[in-house]
Amino acid sequence: ANHLCRVAAGLDSLVLGEPQILGQVTDAYQAAVDRGALGPVLDQMFRAAIYAGKRSRNETAISNNPASISSIAIALAQEKLPDMARRSFLIIGLGEMGKLTLKALQARGIQQISLLNRNHQRARSIAQATGCTAFALHELPRALAQADIVISATAAPHFIIHRDHLAAIVRQLPSRPRVLIDLAIPRDIDPATADLPGIHLYDLDALRANLDTALAARGREIPLVEAIIDQELAILEAAWHQLAIRPVISDLRQKAEAIRQQELSRTLRHLREVDPHTLSQIQHLSRALVNKILHEPTIRLKQCAANGQADDYAATVRELFGLAVPHIE
Known part of the structure; x- marks a missing residue:
């Protein structure tokens, strides 16, 4: 239970505070529910983990800072060009x-996202599936001229974008x-493109420095998240204890109901004709008494559990009321 809560809260995920992991745990829980694969113990455990995950993200900053290279890249771009929705991107x-x-x-x-890849067919296929625009490699100058933000991640052994490429574009729109x-x-x-007017260049070293800072900030939230997990585990443990007392409460109520029906039948045999309304009132009275x-006792048993x-x-309780001990195979 502790491990599942830590995973859902983002403490034991691949990236500290990763937001997607909570959705994956929730999907796994729902799939198990749909297939009828969860008993009451596992059901309560998953519910506790999901709630711990939600609380961790709502009450702490464990997921607040971007903590992946792609998220850091977008955050850095947003610092320089805040109105991202109006900007055009080139990947x-x-x-x-x-x-x-x-x-x-x-x-x-x-x-507004354009895609450029050495394999143009691959770019076109992904663009068609995602609603983007595809450029061929020889169209790089035109693609660069249209883009506000360029994110490049190829496996090329040499520069794809040279200073001369951008210098000509910058001269046209220097501001x-x-x-x-x-x-x-x-x-x-x-x-060398970094010294051109209006150009803000970031490489992996800059992104990793920001990533380290973001992960350190998330790391400072760990004690707060662990406190939330401890709270939810304590609630879960109490619920599990109450789960253990349910069978004896059920057996006690079944025995009381059997006695009620037996005594009611005996009483009705000694009464003369009873009209339906009176019979209903007697039934209601006997149930209310039970x-x-x-x-x-039920409340106290749950509290003690x-x-x-x-x-x-x-x-x-089983000893006092003569209730059978359940057979465990």
């Missing part, structure tokens, strides 16, 4: 990093700011 390279960047941009509602983010090793973008008598005394009290 160069559609390997794993390029696809993660595309996914992160579209998750933020960005719509237009542009952000270039180089996610490639070796670099895709000539570092419920009133058992209400306080929550304090970890379920087994002792269950055994005592």
Whole structure:
């Protein structure tokens, strides 16, 4: 239970505070529920973990700072060009990093996204599936001229974007700011482009420094998240103890109901004709008496069970009321 809560809260996920993991735990829980694969113990455990995950994200900053290279890249671009929804993006390279960047941009509602890949057919296929625009490699100058933010992540052994490429574009619109983010090793973008007017260039070293800062900030939230998990585990433990007392409460009520029906039948045999209304009133009275008598003991049993005394009290109640001990195979 502790491990599941830590995973859902983002403490034991691959990236500290990763927001997607809570959705994955929730989906797994729902799939198990749909297939009838969860008993009451596992059901309560998953519910506790999901609630701990939600509380951790709502009450702490464990997921607040971007903590992936693609998220950091977008955050840096947003610092320089805040009105992201109006900006046009160009993603160069559609390997794993390029696809993660595309996914992160579209998750933020960005719509003006162009794709450029050495394999133009791959770019066209992904663009068609995601509502983007595809450029061929020879169209790089035109694609660069249209873009406010360029994110490059190819496997090329040399620069893809040279200073001369951008110098000509900058001369046409010298006042237009542009952000270039180089996610490639070796670099895709000539570092000399950084001295051009309006150009803001970030490479992997800059992104990793920001990533370390973000993860350190998330790390400071760990004690707060662990406190939330401890609270939810304590509630879960109490619920599990109450779960253990349920069978004896059920057996006690069944025995009381059997006695009620037996005594009611015996009484009715000694009465002369009873009209339906009177019979209904007698039935209601007998049920009310049973419920009133058992209400306080039921509450007390649940309270004692929550304090970890379920087994002792269950055994005592079974002994006092002559309830059968359930057979465990």
